[in-house]
Amino acid sequence: MADFQGVDFMRIDDLLTEEEILARQSVREFVTKEFLPRIQEHIRQDGSFPMELVPQMAELGLFGTNLSGYGCAGLGNVAYGLVMQELERGDSGLRSFASVQGSLCMYPIHAYGSDAQKDRWLPPMAAGETIGCFGLTEPDFGSYAQGMRTKAERKGDGWVLNGTKRWITNGSLAHVAIVWAQTEDGVQGFLIDTQNAPGFDAPDIKGKFSLRGSVTSELYMKDVELPDEARLPGVQGMKGPLSCLTQARYGIAWGVLGAAMACFDEIVQYSQERLVQGGPLAGKQLTQAKLADMLTEITKGQLLALQLGRLKDQGKLEHVMVSMAKRNNVDIALQVARGARDLLGANGIVDDYQAMRHMVNLETVRTYEGTHDIHTLILGEHITGMRAL
Ligand SMILES: Cc1cc2nc3c(=O)[nH]c(=O)nc-3n(C[C@H](O)[C@H](O)[C@H](O)COP(=O)(O)OP(=O)(O)OC[C@H]3O[C@@H](n4cnc5c(N)ncnc54)[C@H](O)[C@@H]3O)c2cc1C
Known part of the structure; x- marks a missing residue:
């Protein structure tokens, strides 16, 4: 009988670098030893994630793996892909946690944020001390996200946000919520410091059959006031x-x-x-x-x-x-x-x-x-x- 532990029928490992194989191996060991023994307990609850593993995930460079600087691992994209593969070998909820943190939250701050935003948010996010969520989908707009109703209006030097986002991974766990909103200059991204934002709430969605080992929430914004420094300055539009x-x-x-x-x-x-x-x-x-x-x-x-x-x-x-x-x-x-x-x-x-x-x-x-x-x-x-x- 062939050994399919790694499922490498076409000897794709021969096309990988040592760094890529090592990255895959370290995450495979973490998932096998630390994550898999815990998953049954978490899926029997609805919407719970093993937060106690987050420091270890950060130590392994799983947050912002393919980003450079700010405490990120700075690996290539194939190594990053292999890391994602090994996380999802554990559970799609585990991979979602790292995807949201790295690709949906750290990436836009890295690509479109001001220096002050990068300095403030990226190092603690890479260290797993600050968790992010990405709010695009709304109750009435999923595939057609550009129809979004969440609005950010100018008020003095700052902004006021109103709207609802739905199906947001890690919503209630997040210290920073990246919320996309309509403005007079098109769609723009805002970084909400969830611990200091009166009018912001993130209740969890229960009753999921799928991705039970992952937190999914709604985001409510009722007259949330933000300074202009909370806006991602480097991008406008979809x-x-x-x-x-x-x-x-x-x-x-x-x-x-x-x-x-x-x-x-x-x-x-x-x-x-x-x-x-x-x-x-x-x-x-x-x-x-x-x-x-x-x-x-x-x-x-x-x-x-x-x-x-x-x-x-x-x-x-x-x-x-x-x-x-x-x-x-x-x-x-x-x-x-x-x-x-x-x-x-x-x-x-x-x-x-x-x-x-x-x-x-x-x-x-x-x-x-x-x-x-x-x-x-x-x-x-x-x-x-x-x-x-
Ligand atoms: C567990 C979970 C976690 C999620 N996490 C996040 C998150 O972190 N952040 C976030 O912003 N969103 C998140 N989402 C939302 C997700 O991205 C949306 O559910 C997705 O974009 C689809 O939108 P919808 O559910 O409104 O479906 P709809 O857009 O209403 O689609 C319903 C059906 O219609 C089909 N359809 C849509 N448009 C067309 C068309 N033009 N032609 C033909 N068929 C069409 C679709 O393929 C689908 O089969 C999450 C969703 C889930 C379930």
Whole structure:
């Protein structure tokens, strides 16, 4: 029997540097030893995250991994992708925590913030002492985020914010909320110091079937007064939030492979041990066809992610490439998780096995950061030059 612990069928490790392999190894060990023993307890509660692991995550350089300066690890984009993969091998909620902190919160401060904003927020965010959240989606505007109703109006030298954001990862945990709002000059980003913002509230959303090991909240802003220094000065319009989403979607294209690999590892082992009709489940032709499909799709996804990373390091990445990789890799990860859940039979519906947890998590990942359909439309427009209605 082949060893699929790392699921490296096409010897992709030969294409990686030592630094990239080391980054992957350290996160794999952390997830195996520290995170996986805790996840069952957290998913049995709704919306709880093992916050006690945050200092260790910071120590490993998991916040702002591919950013430089301000205490960030400054690794390349392939190493960053492998880190995301290993986190999501644990759980999509764990990867989401790091994605939101690094790609959706630290990235815009790093790219568009003033020097004072960078000095104030980035070092404690890299150290995991300050947690961020990213508020774009609203109750009535998800895919069409530019329709947002949250407004920031000038008042004297500062601003007043009013509006509601929904489905915000880490909302109630956040010390700093990056909120995107309509202004007279188009959409702009504001950094709300949540501990010192009268009129700001972040209640949690309960009853989730998916991403239960992750905090998801609403953000309410009622006459929240902010100084002009709280506005991100370096960007105006939807380019601001969309450029952050490109960063996070890049991480997702890698991350979901970790979830798929976890399901694949589990089902290869299980099918060897499970006896059905006089022999191992693994010895049946139908099972082998399913496993062959899973391995092939994971391998194709790995090659897509790796080339995406190399292009990103060379400054040649285009957002449509990220759309293709996010769309494809989430889709195949979901297929692998569903197939593994099916092969587990009844055992597949309990949390002693990972497949169903990954499967329901991946339903969220298919929806957030641009739904599968939205990425289809982005690719369709790129191919035809026509924006579909
Ligand atoms: C657990 C979780 C965490 C999240 N975290 C965050 C976060 O941290 N910050 C944040 O800002 N947001 C976050 N989101 C929100 C997420 O990004 C949105 O849910 C997503 O953008 C989709 O928006 P929607 O839910 O309003 O769905 P809708 O936009 O209403 O879409 C519903 C359906 O319609 C389809 N559709 C939409 N437009 C079209 C079209 N033009 N043509 C054809 N079909 C279309 C979609 O593909 C989908 O199938 C999170 C969501 C979840 C579930």
